[in-house]
Amino acid sequence: MHDPEEIDIGKNVLEANRISAEHNRKLFAEHDILAVNLMGPPGSGKTTLLEKTLKLLAGLKVAVIEGDIEGDVDKKRVLDAGALQAYQINTYGACHLIAHQVEHALEHLELGYIDLLFIENVGNLVCPAEFDLGESAKVVVIGVTEGADKPLKYPLMFHKSQAVVINKMDILEHSGCNIDELKGNIRKINPDIEIFEISSRTGEGIEGWAEWVKGQVNG
């Protein structure tokens, strides 16, 4: 795995990604779009969070790019929940989105009619953090059911994100998770990160998170 040629190719992949990410970033700036890269492990509740959040963002023109290995179920879910535009990327096996896939997706959206773009990444607590998509902010969604140690075991995503949404607070007492330990571990990795404690199912805490998102759009 340490063949010099492979390392060069690795650099080329990251360099190609950087060029596409810069192109995306320029498009977002030109069209005054706030782009949020929504990341987190499978089943942490990213799509459900989007569904609930969309309902609180009336007045904003919101689009969603969905990243999944296969299928377009999530695209339908966010359109049903009120997204004005949505595009589904299928990675066919790859565990993260790359900037070029987003670049291609943007060709299918009407950028002049978007205030806020959510890019829901593939469910994975590792690799998505390594690939800049040109976004304005990175947000990580985790569930209390995943345990308090996860920020220490998977630090990069927490280190790079502006906000973390702690989901499934409605089953905190059944999860065995010590919420203070979880928040302490998050702050060890990233002292400045915004932390939201929510339940996508009951709606608890979603308003505070939605207000933060609106603040980012208007800020």
Next chain:
Amino acid sequence: MHDPEEIDIGKNVLEANRISAEHNRKLFAEHDILAVNLMGPPGSGKTTLLEKTLKLLAGLKVAVIEGDIEGDVDKKRVLDAGALQAYQINTYGACHLIAHQVEHALEHLELGYIDLLFIENVGNLVCPAEFDLGESAKVVVIGVTEGADKPLKYPLMFHKSQAVVINKMDILEHSGCNIDELKGNIRKINPDIEIFEISSRTGEGIEGWAEWVKGQVNG
């Protein structure tokens, strides 16, 4: 991303992995070791399952290879729980183990004193399924809290595994997961897979799973 040279390099990586995996498989056969590649998303409870399982495998000589991005907490946990030998692999950012890392780890274990080797992969529901480590069986661990749709969204790991351990059954009623739908989705991807419904926390169902493991060792 479609440069022919990159595709060649991708082939070389997989070919190098195949050679190391075959070497591991030969070592396991020579020493009569059953090697189980334990996979699943972050926080699904792989390490806790190992801790509880180890206590039920008295009479077997069990070793564990732990795969984590950073740290050696899990190695200590399985040694405390009764593993006779353990070795920690750190991937430093990579989201899955490769066969060469296991090949290296095997040099640090006394292979003549192992009946059963668990290889706990990095927490990830995608990439570990693509890299053969030379193991005898693949097992995927998921939690009911991750939702019933996950086998359809991340099919490869379920397709390739001999068994799936559905964890966190103690909080099924709070999880919102329809267990019949989850099992149905697993069987859609892999009709022959063994399914165990357990709780690593309460110990519910662990004995049936441990019996299956023993049967694999003696089979």
